[in-house]
Amino acid sequence: MSTQQPLIIIGNGMVGHHLVEQLIERGAHRRYAITVFGEERHLAYDRVHLSEYFAGRDAESLALSTADYYAEHGIELRLDEAVIAINRDTGEVVTPRGRYPYHRLVLATGSTPFVPPIPGNDREGCLVYRTLDDLDAIRATAENAATGVVVGGGLLGLEAANALRGLDLDTAVVEFAPRLMPMQVDAEGGELLREKIEALGVQVLTERATQRIEDGEAGRHRMVFQDDKVLEADLIVFSAGIRPRDALARGSALEIGERGGVVIDDRCLTSDPAILAVGEVALWNNSIFGLVAPGYQMARAAADTLMADALDRAPETFGGADMSTKLKLLGVDVGAIGDAHGTQHPGARMFRYLDQIKQEYRKLVVSGDGKRLLGAMLVGDNGYYDTLMQYYAGGIELPQDPAALILPSSDGAPALGPDALPDSAMICSCHNVTKGDVCASIDAGACDLATVKDSTRASTGCGGCAALLKSVVDHELESRGVEVDRSLCEHFAHTRQELYDIVRVEGIKTFGELMEKHGNPETHRLGCDICKPAVASILASCFNEPITDAAHIPLQDTNDTFMANMQKNGTYSVVPRIAGGEITPDKLVVLGQVAQKYELYTKVTGGQRIDLFGARLEDLPAIWGELIEAGFETGHAYGKSLRTVKSCVGSTWCRYGVDDSVGMAIRLEHRYKGLRSPHKIKLAVSGCTRECAEAQSKDIGVIATEHGWNLYVCGNGGMRPRHAELFATDLDDEALIRTIDRVLMFYVRTADRLQRTSVWRENLEGGLDYLKAVILEDSLGIGEELERQMQAVVDTYACEWANAIQDPEKLKRFRSFVNDSRPDPDIIMTSERGQLRPA
Amino acid sequence: MTTATALKHETEMTWQALCRRADLVPFSGVAAWIETAEGPAQVALFYLPCDPATTGGPNTPQPGHEQTLYALDNHDPFSGANVIARGIVGDLQGDPVVASPLYKQHFRLTDGQCLEDDAVKLRTWAVRLDGERVLIQA
Ligand SMILES: Cc1cc2nc3c(=O)[nH]c(=O)nc-3n(C[C@H](O)[C@H](O)[C@H](O)COP(=O)(O)OP(=O)(O)OC[C@H]3O[C@@H](n4cnc5c(N)ncnc54)[C@H](O)[C@@H]3O)c2cc1C
Ligand code: SF4
Ligand code: SF4
Ligand code: FES
Numbered sequence: 007m008s009t010q011q012p013l014i015i016i017g018n019g020m021v022g023h024h025l026v027e028q029l030i031e032r033g034a035h036r037r038y039a040i041t042v043f044g045e046e047r048h049l050a051y052d053r054v055h056l057s058e059y060f061a062g063r064d065a066e067s068l069a070l071s072t073a074d075y076y077a078e079h080g081i082e083l084r085l086d087e088a089v090i091a092i093n094r095d096t097g098e099v100v101t102p103r104g105r106y107p108y109h110r111l112v113l114a115t116g117s118t119p120f121v122p123p124i125p126g127n128d129r130e131g132c133l134v135y136r137t138l139d140d141l142d143a144i145r146a147t148a149e150n151a152a153t154g155v156v157v158g159g160g161l162l163g164l165e166a167a168n169a170l171r172g173l174d175l176d177t178a179v180v181e182f183a184p185r186l187m188p189m190q191v192d193a194e195g196g197e198l199l200r201e202k203i204e205a206l207g208v209q210v211l212t213e214r215a216t217q218r219i220e221d222g223e224a225g226r227h228r229m230v231f232q233d234d235k236v237l238e239a240d241l242i243v244f245s246a247g248i249r250p251r252d253a254l255a256r257g258s259a260l261e262i263g264e265r266g267g268v269v270i271d272d273r274c275l276t277s278d279p280a281i282l283a284v285g286e287v288a289l290w291n292n293s294i295f296g297l298v299a300p301g302y303q304m305a306r307a308a309a310d311t312l313m314a315d316a317l318d319r320a321p322e323t324f325g326g327a328d329m330s331t332k333l334k335l336l337g338v339d340v341g342a343i344g345d346a347h348g349t350q351h352p353g354a355r356m357f358r359y360l361d362q363i364k365q366e367y368r369k370l371v372v373s374g375d376g377k378r379l380l381g382a383m384l385v386g387d388n389g390y391y392d393t394l395m396q397y398y399a400g401g402i403e404l405p406q407d408p409a410a411l412i413l414p415s416s417d418g419a420p421a422l423g424p425d426a427l428p429d430s431a432m433i434c435s436c437h438n439v440t441k442g443d444v445c446a447s448i449d450a451g452a453c454d455l456a457t458v459k460d461s462t463r464a465s466t467g468c469g470g471c472a473a474l475l476k477s478v479v480d481h482e483l484e485s486r487g488v489e490v491d492r493s494l495c496e497h498f499a500h501t502r503q504e505l506y507d508i509v510r511v512e513g514i515k516t517f518g519e520l521m522e523k524h525g526n527p528e529t530h531r532l533g534c535d536i537c538k539p540a541v542a543s544i545l546a547s548c549f550n551e552p553i554t555d556a557a558h559i560p561l562q563d564t565n566d567t568f569m570a571n572m573q574k575n576g577t578y579s580v581v582p583r584i585a586g587g588e589i590t591p592d593k594l595v596v597l598g599q600v601a602q603k604y605e606l607y608t609k610v611t612g613g614q615r616i617d618l619f620g621a622r623l624e625d626l627p628a629i630w631g632e633l634i635e636a637g638f639e640t641g642h643a644y645g646k647s648l649r650t651v652k653s654c655v656g657s658t659w660c661r662y663g664v665d666d667s668v669g670m671a672i673r674l675e676h677r678y679k680g681l682r683s684p685h686k687i688k689l690a691v692s693g694c695t696r697e698c699a700e701a702q703s704k705d706i707g708v709i710a711t712e713h714g715w716n717l718y719v720c721g722n723g724g725m726r727p728r729h730a731e732l733f734a735t736d737l738d739d740e741a742l743i744r745t746i747d748r749v750l751m752f753y754v755r756t757a758d759r760l761q762r763t764s765v766w767r768e769n770l771e772g773g774l775d776y777l778k779a780v781i782l783e784d785s786l787g788i789g790e791e792l793e794r795q796m797q798a799v800v801d802t803y804a805c806e807w808a809n810a811i812q813d814p815e816k817l818k819r820f821r822s823f824v825n826d827s828r829p830d831p832d833i834i835m836t837s838e839r840g841q842l843r844p845a
Numbered sequence: 846m847t848t849a850t851a852l853k854h855e856t857e858m859t860w861q862a863l864c865r866r867a868d869l870v871p872f873s874g875v876a877a878w879i880e881t882a883e884g885p886a887q888v889a890l891f892y893l894p895c896d897p898a899t900t901g902g903p904n905t906p907q908p909g910h911e912q913t914l915y916a917l918d919n920h921d922p923f924s925g926a927n928v929i930a931r932g933i934v935g936d937l938q939g940d941p942v943v944a945s946p947l948y949k950q951h952f953r954l955t956d957g958q959c960l961e962d963d964a965v966k967l968r969t970w971a972v973r974l975d976g977e978r979v980l981i982q983a
Contacts, residue, residue, distance in 0.1 A: 496937070532872070532893065534935030535944035535951075560872035564931040564946035567873075572946055576926035819875065823887070824868040826878040830887075830927050832920075 010039040011109035013312065014099055016089045016254065018044030020053055021285030021301035022114030023070050028309035030079050032316065040081045041106060043099070045088035048138055049073060054298055054468045059141050060169050062702075062729030068138075092258040094278060110280055110312060113255060113268055114305075117248040117286040117296070122157065126219030131226055132242045135166040144243065148173040151240030153225050155179070157216060158246035159186040164335040166243045167208055171336070172732075174695075178209035178237060180229070182246070185212055190331065190342040191367075194360060195385040198367045202338045202386070211237070248296055250287045263289040272323035274308040282308045291326060298468050299435040300327030306438060328399065328435065332384075332391045332470055337775075341384035341391045343398050345371055351380050357409045361386075368412035370394075377403050382412075392474050400431050424474075424481040433475055436467025441478055448482050455479050476771075494759065495536040497525050502684065502759045506544050515549060516557045517541050539563050540759040543646055546682035547754045548795075550802040552809045553645075553682075554816050565644035568820070569806055570626055573619060575833055575844040578626060580606070580618040581643035582633050583679060586653045586671035586691075587614025596636040604629055607841045613650030613688065615641060620842055622829055627820050630807045639679075639805040646760070647682045648689070651675035652700070656693030656710065663693035665710030670739070671699075674708070677743065678750065680803045681796075684757040684766075687750065688723075702730045705763040706746055711735070715742045719749055719777070720767035728764040731774055734782060744793060748781045751792035860980045863890070863972070869914075869979065874930035874943065876919045879970075881983045887919035888970060888981065889930035891943060891954055914974060915941070915954040916981055918967040922959075923948045929967070 013034070015022055026042060029035060044050070051068040059068065076083040084101075091100040098105045119134040121127050131147050134140050148154065154170035156163045159181030170177040179186070185196025186203070200210045215232045222228035225238035250267040261269040261277035267289025274282045284304040286296055295301065303324055310321035330343040348354045348371035357370040366386035372379055379397040384390055390412060397404060397411070405411070429442035439462045452458045458479050459465055465475045493499045500508070505520070514520045520541060521531045533541070542561035546553060553559070553566050565571050570578035582597070597616055601608045604625050606618040621629055630640075642648060651674045654660065656667030671691040681687070690701035691708040700723075701707030707718035713736040721730025734745055757766040770776060779785040810816045822830045836845040863877050869892035877888045894913050919927045924947040932943040934954075941954040951960040957967030971982040 497935075530936035530939070530941060532934060532936040532941060534937055534942070535933040535949065538933055538935060556871075559870065560934065563933065564928070567931065572928065572931070574924060574926065574947065576924075576928045576931075576947075818868070819870060822876060823878040824875045824890075825864045828878070832927055 010037065012107055013038035013040045013110045013112070014106060014108040015040065015042045015112045015114055016099065017114035017116055017285070017287075018042050018046070018050045018083065018085065019114060019116045019285065020050060020070065020298050021116070021305050022112075023050030024302050025112060025114060025284055025305040025308055026076070026081060027071075028305050029312065030081075032309055032313045034309065034313050035079045035081055037313070037316070038110070042076070042081060042083050043087055043089050043101065044083070044085045046137055046139070047086045049083070049085065051138065053136075056135075056138070056141065057165055057169050059138060060145070060172055061731065065138055089254060092254050092281075094258050094281075097280070108280075110282070112308060112312075113252075113276070113281065113283040113287055114285050115251040115254065115287045117250045117294070119162070119245055120247040120249045121244040122216065122246050124216050124218060126227070127244065129219055129227060129242075131240065132219065132244065134244050135162060135169070141169075144169070144241070145173065147241045148175055151175055151226070153177075153239040154241040154243065155229065155237060155239040156243045156245055158244065159183070159210070159212065160189060160245070160247065161187060161331070161333060161335065162248075163243075163245035164203070166245050167203075168336045170241070170243065171206070171208060175241065176209075177207075178211060178239070179203070180214045180216065180237070181210070181212045182215055183212065186210065187335075187340060190340060190346065191383055191385060192347060192369070194358070195340075195367045195369070195383055198360075198362075198365055198385050199338060199340065202365055203336050206336055208336065248286060248294070250289065250294055252287055255283070255287075263292060267294050270304075270324075272307070272325060273311040273321070274304050274324060275311065282311060284308045290324060293326070295327055295329070297327075297329060297331065300324075300329075302436050302467060303327055303438065330395060330398070332388050332395075334388070334775075339384065339386055339388035341382070341388045341394075343382040343391070343394055344379070345381035346383040347371075348381060354380050357412060359409075359412045359414075361414070364414075366414075370408055370412055372404060372408055376408060379404055379408070392477075395474075396427060396431065400428060402426070424478040425485070427478070433478060434462075434464035434467065434471040436471070437463040439464040444475070444478050445482055448479070448486065453483065494540060495534055497521065497529050497531070497533050497537045499526060500524065502540055502544070503756050505541065506547075506755055509541075509544050509548055515545065515551075517545070517561050518557070533561070535563075536759070539566070539646075542566070543682045543684065543759075547799070550680070550682075550799050552804065552806055554806065554810050554813075556815075559819075568623065568626060569630075569640060569644055569810065570621060571644045573844070576623075576830065577619070577833060577844075578621045578623065579643070580621050580626070580629055580633075581611065581615055581641040582638035583641040583675070584615040585675040585679075586651055586668050588653075588668055588672060593636060593638065596633070596638075600629060600632050603632075605835075605842055607843055611643075611650075614652050615650060617643070620835065620844070622822070622833065624821055624829060627811055627817050631811055634805070634808055634811065640807040642680065642806075645682060646685050647680065648675070648678040648687045650688060651678075652688070652690040652704070654691075654693050654698035656691075660693055660698075662696055663710070664712055665693055665715070667691040667693035667699065667708075667710060670708060670710075670715070670742075673739075674706075674743070674746070677800055678746075680806075681750065681754070681799050683750070683754050685760050685762045687763070703727065704730060706730075706749065708742065714738050717742060717745055720763040722762055722764035724762075728768075731767075733774075733778065745781060747796040748789055748792045749777070751796045752777075752780060752788075755792075860973075860982050863888075863979045863981045866974060866977045866979060873934055874932065876927070876930035877981075879981060879983050886968075886983075887927050889917045889919040889943070890972065890979070891915045891917070891930075891934055891941075893934065893941060914972045914979065916970040916972040917943070917952060917954065917957050918969075920967075921945045921947060922965055922967070923950055 050070045087101050089099045098107050119136050133143050154175035155178045156167045157180050159179045167177050167179050186199045217230045219227050219229050222238040226240045229237045252268050255268040268283040270283050270288045276283050285301040307322050307324040314321045332341040353374040354371050359368045369383040371381035382394045427441050431441045433439050443462050447458050447461045465472045525531050538561040601618050607620050609617050611617045651671040653667045653671030657663030687705045689706040690699040690704045692699040692701045693710050702718050703721045703723045707730045709716045715737045717734045718730035719733045722728045834845040835842040871894050874889050874891045879886050919929050921928050928946050932946045934943050942951040944951050952967050957969045959965035
């Protein structure tokens with residue numbers, strides 16, 4: 007449309023993208039011809055969760071949107087094209103590829119990490135931590151590095167330090183100030199933080215000013231400090247604060263703050279009313295806001311400014327933002343609310359609590375009359391954050407004795423429930439969602455957390471509000487009498503987890519008994535293909551009776567019934583166990599002979615074993631008779647149970663191997679074989695970090711280290727790949743097995759039906775930290791019980807096929823027809839590449 | 846007229862002995878081979894005893910499935926394989942059903958109707974127990 011005026015947005019970062027969304031919401035794409043320039047190759051992505059890139063997330067999953075979204079709304083997205091100048095006289099921006107006229111212009115160029123002007127700061131291997139490309143560079147450099155240093159001990163510096171540690175570098179943090187995170191914590195908090203971080207093996211050097219960086223001896227670089235002390239490292243990451251990227255604005259003589267930043271007013275207008283600025287490049291009231299939530303607020307205000315005359319309400323303005331933050335850095339909780347140092351309010355009073363044993367520190371800053379919370383500081387436990395934040399943000403009057411709010415587990419502490427919040431309470435500051443908005447969305451029909459998130463977008467920004475949002479949603483749903491239906495199926499008004507507990511606690515051993523006591527009497531109580539296999543699995547996990555016993559056989563899926571995998575023409579595939587992928591030549595010969603005799607198509611599986619296809623129902627017992635005779639046992643390829651433990655050859659053969667991966671794989675496979683679980687489970691063991699067994703794509707991955715075994719959990723290949731997460735390091739054999747016992751049993755106990763460990767883990771409230779607390783610190787006090795349950799399964803293991811072929815009653819089902827001995831005449835095979843396959 | 850046709854049809858069918866009760870698997874299925882006027886057929890037989898002594902199933906008979914034996918096509922129209930007898934038996938929305946073991950569609954045991962696809966219906970046969978003998982009308 008020729009009447010559309012050109013609107014140019016420079017920068018496709020988090021705030022620039024949010025601005026686009028806000029503009030679309032207001033229909034601005036119909037009024038303006040919008041062009042977005044992005045210097046990075048990538049579409050706007052979630053910088054807040056950038057570090058997850060190292061934990062396995064890729065650029066695509068971090069992306070905030072898609073190119074299609076831009077195209078659909080007629081917005082031109084020019085990535086990998088940086089604006090190099092603004093010409094305000096002609097109303098154009100200039101890029102290396104051309105000149106583009108604008109009617110309105112928005113600067114959303116963000117900031118860059120500050121690299122102190124130290125001689126040598128541009129040496130190869132001196133990097134920053136801001137973009138995906140930065141992370142690629144760090145990863146590449148780390149490949150050939152043993153040590154890493156982060157310059158800067160603030161929020162981002164510690165995040166970078168954690169990343170270096172994750173890349174297996176010996177890591178140190180160098181901070182100019184006398185303590186870590188000087189913005190967020192005071193001397194005492196900083197000291198505690200240092201202790202905690204040093205305990206993780208990260209060296210902390212404070213009050214160090216780097217004078218120069220030169221060639222090192224032990225490492226590639228040597229940093230020389232003011233007192234001539236030195237520190238050597240192979241890789242250096244600068245993270246000494248941020249600097250607004252205001253060069254374009256300077257070049258076009260817009261008003262700039264004394265210490266940088268494009269000056270904006272409440273409407274996000276710069277000194278040139280045709281030009282706006284938002285995000286970390288913008289300076290409001292002499293402050294830069296280095297968090298995403300204030301940036302999003304600016305984006306909303308800017309969108310309103312650009313569409314002011316089309317709004318049917320007063321335009322939103324930007325009036326500053328709260329910089330309260332709650333973080334977990336290197337596994338250490340740090341929280342800062344409002345005036346955490348108590349320096350902005352003369353007459354303010356403080357409460358402080360320090361526990362040097364548990365390493366927790368908390369501080370309250372309250373008004374002179376003791377009625378209002380002005381600020382707070384937390385180190386070691388952020389559990390106090392939400393309640394304090396509500397007092398602070400809601401201006402709620404403090405209780406008689408405010409100290410109770412930071413004392414540990416003082417029963418008197420009035421934890422503010424979600425009902426105490428006023429409707430105006432801000433739940434999600436990223437997306438400006440109040441408690442009232444949440445209630446409105448529930449009243450409009452949202453009946454679970456996911457729908458509320460979808461419709462309000464709450465908790466889809468920095469994620470800091472997730473716990474608060476959930477508690478508000480739960481509370482509101484409950485108060486409206488909504489009961490979320492989590493029934494397994496029409497026969498049981500229980501979740502799998504509840505049924506598991508019922509079976510255990512009441513010692514119920516058959517489906518019939520469970521149905522009689524807990525089934526829905528409105529049905530015929532026959533069960534169905536949802537609840538029967540689920541209950542069969544629970545019974546097997548708990549009591550491990552043979553699945554082909556008369557009481558259990560009607561519950562089984564056909565694969566379990568016939569202990570083989572049904573293929574598309576009704577024949578079965580047979581997979582004997584080959585623990586760890588190790589097989590003697592003699593046994594290999596037997597597999598070949600059996601396959602020849604019964605004309606089975608033979609293929610090697612991804613789990614390092616051999617799959618024999620095309621077995622007829624009536625041949626299964628004979629096939630297994632021969633296999634058992636030769637020393638094979640069932641491979642449970644048909645069951646929701648442990649499948650394989652894949653391994654590399656490890657230290658026995660491989661010149662890099664540091665431990666016997668095959669031996670450990672065989673030990674694990676024999677321990678967990680036969681374990682029935684909510685879904686199949688795959689393990690792998692690698693003999694060194696080269697990871698030839700691909701253990702990090704498994705439910706349980708084990709990798710040998712110089713000092714033992716590293717354990718990874720909840721990975722997945724398949725349809726939705728997920729990298730396993732590092733769970734524990736340098737375990738000895740016994741500790742490894744104990745830990746796996748606990749993780750697997752906890753999964754068996756608490757997962758939903760047909761939920762792989764990856765999805766289970768993603769839905770686990772409290773995430774990996776919670777899982778670690780339960781398993782490694784035994785926070786629920788169930789550790790030994792889980793181990794006992796696993797031991798019971800191990801002790802009751804028996805090969806299901808060996809059990810079945812001794813029992814004529816069980817074998818009578820292995821006939822195509824009960825009244826006729828002929829095989830199914832409709833199964834027709836043809837040959838291809840020298841083997842049979844279904845015609 | 847309609848009654849007459851129906852009657853005539855019925856008289857043409859005869860009860861044949863198919864197998865023994867011991868060949869059946871309670872609360873599950875087996876397959877049998879029959880010769881009919883239209884040629885041979887594979888039949889899936891499902892046995893839902895209401896006998897409290899039977900293990901493995903719910904013991905209280907519910908109104909609606911006093912019948913204990915059902916016979917359906919063993920041929921699964923969705924996969925083309927003869928596998929219906931190997932599906933899981935259950936009840937859905939008030940009807941006893943079997944789920945195909947390959948692609949999991951449900952078929953009503955009483956009339957063979959597929960619950961997921963109105964256009965698909967399995968053949969059914971009348972079956973009954975006569976002492977220890979299983980009889981089918983075909
Ligand atoms: C590791 C890390 C962790 C963080 N954690 C948190 C957190 O937990 N909570 C929180 O609130 N905030 C966090 N932040 C800060 C948050 O990411 C920023 O506040 C937010 O990204 C700012 O958005 P922005 O759009 O202003 O800048 P950016 O996201 O940096 O986007 C600016 C974009 O503009 C592009 N650009 C610059 N100049 C030009 C040009 N001339 N032409 C074209 N394009 C240009 C840049 O390449 C960039 O892509 C974190 C930041 C990092 C790096
Ligand atoms: S993971 Fe290590 S030990 Fe195993 S095969 Fe690969 S290089 Fe060798
Ligand atoms: S990838 Fe698809 S076709 Fe291949 S085995 Fe798995 S399910 Fe079958
Ligand atoms: S506060 Fe950032 S997502 Fe809600």
